[in-house]
Amino acid sequence: MNIKRFWSKLLIAWLTLTLGLGLLAGCGSPVNSSVDEGALPDGRLSVYASFYTMYDFAVKIGGDQVSVTNMVPAGTEPHDWEPAASDMIGLEKAAVFIYNGAGMEHWAETILGSLQNKELLVVEASKGLPLLHGSLGEEEETAAGREDETEGVDPHVWLSPAVSALCMIADTVDPHVWLSPLNAKAEMENIKNAFVRADPEHAADYEANYARYAAELEALDQEFRETLAALTHREVIVAHQAFGYLCAAYGLKQIPIDGLSPDSEPDPARVAEIIDFAKEHEVKVIFFEELVSPKVAAMIASAVGARTDQLNPLEGLSDEERAAGADYFSVMRQNMEALKAALE
Ligand SMILES: [Zn+2]
DSSP, X not given: OHHHHHHHHHHHHHHHHHHHXXXXXXXXOHHHHTOOTTBOTTSOEEEEEXXXXXXXXXXXXXXXXEEEEESSOTTOOSTTOOOOHHHHHHHXXXXXXXXXXXXXXXXXXXXXXXXXXXXXXEEETTTTSOOOBXXXXXXXXXXXXXXXXXXXXXXXXXXXXXXXXXXXXXXXBOOOGGGSHHHHHHHHHHXXXXXXXXXXXXXXXXXXXXXXXXXXXXXXXHHHHHXXXXXXXXXXXXXXXXXXXXXXXTTOEEEESSOSSTXXXXXXXXXXXXXXXXXXXXXXXXXXXXXXXXXXXXXXXXXXXXXXXXXXXXXXXXXXXXXXXXXXXXXXXXXXXXXHHHHO
């Protein structure tokens, strides 16, 4: 994955140079000079969101006053996604760019540093939230030997020791803050504040939308508390280490088969440990997610006589889910029901 990132950074640098030259060449054109940066012809704010949840929050807070582009296509897992040239062109004309931060969008800093669009208002939605670190859990760390930390060491030390140290830290931070409803409320507030700044004329609309969804998120938090409080079991085995904030908020214990990014292969010793743990704690369900292969979860489930089910990290919805009207709230309630059935 690190080698992939290295090449992707080279690609981004190349795109930046090419686009930069293209924009410079276009500066003399009278057509370009008449474009009002960030405002669409119908007056709405042009907003770019780095993946589905950021998109959903932006649509909820922005309402009719914004036009939001979800940069990651439906059905695509966002951890290893990279922006294309068309995304760069869109960002050069956008008014607001919303990303989660906390290491979720490894491409964001490179892109932001290279854009010519000096008017772009950048929102790091997770800003101000306390962050958790990726971990294999207190009881499970021993045999697997703190894999999460060694995994984060960037082999490209020759590029720059300082940069490599930063990569290591970034890879161990758990970015999935949005999966706790109260964190989602804080992210929506950051997005609301940005819209008010970018478009003060419609501040009252953004404030009203935020007030409505903040209340809904508080209600959702209360539902989670009431639903999960009385359950017998607290151990949640997940394929992708995305539910740390959700588990921390409601006193559950996440046992990840795999790391913070869902595409790496778990090692056999780790799988054997999980199987022992699941047997010992009579775990009934091994969770996986839609955008990633259920192979390892299914193998563990069959070894311990458990079943598999889905927990959705809201990193991307399929076209079918979108067409059926799914959103943050409906998916979080599905997650709540799945947890309840697994832990009863
Ligand atoms: Zn994730």
